[in-house]
Amino acid sequence: MEFDNETALQGFAESVAPHLVGGDVLLLDGDLGAGKTSFTKGLARGLGITDYIKSPTFTLIREYPAGRLPLYHMDLYRLEGGGAGDLGLEEYFEGDGVSVVEWPDYLGEAMPESYLLIHFIKDDFDDNKRTLTFEAEGSRAKALLEALPIQ
Template sequence: MWGTNTFKEKVFFTKTPQKTSDLGEKFAAELKSGDIVFLKGDLGSGKTTFTQGVVKAFGNKGFARSSSFMLVNEYNADGIKLFHIDLYRLKLSSVWDIGIEEYLYSGNISLIEWADRLVGAENDNRWNVEIENTADTERKIKIEKKK
């Protein structure tokens, strides 16, 4: 999809939730152990739908649910864990108080919704995924690797 070590920034447009999930599934091929994915976008923009595609790509047979009420959902996938973290209900000042670094720096893959509340997380393996509503069901999805 992007090619090894050549990725800068890509912008995609999806017209349905299924296409957003499919893009997440394709994006998953770029992820490796230790990666952190910052998911940004308004409420209902498709962050969880995108994550469902990622979780599916790693062979999880279950349905990735929004973690808004559970803070962290954990999925086992082919020798690696995926952590789906949702910071929506947390204040900026309390994010680091919950021990989130144990997920982020565990050598697994962390997908973080409302990542703008995670101030101070510098990591060479960080991806930014910004999802924006552009029409009724259309989404603009910008994916960027931070190095």
């Protein structure tokens, strides 16, 4: 899917939110500035969360409990050398909320069994344009992918 601007990307993310259930895990993969946190802002809005959403780069995890489902926003960029397995992330992944993980390559052994991986690709010529591709692992993630408005 292609998006010409941040507003369109956030609008799409907002349309994903009604399809989410507790325990869903979204892994967001892409370069710095590719739109991962922007997507999360739209997702939060779709979940009814009115808090200001910002990247948890320095805190690793930000929790937003005040929506239809809790949102657990994780940014593992600072764990480039490893260590995600020591954070107890499985409690989030198996919990009652939605987990959004930026930089999932650093999950290592903490990788959940079921997840929807979203690749964010910045356009080389238009800094506002993004392309998203999707991969689902596990039966719940495959069902989620089929339900999304990506046609």
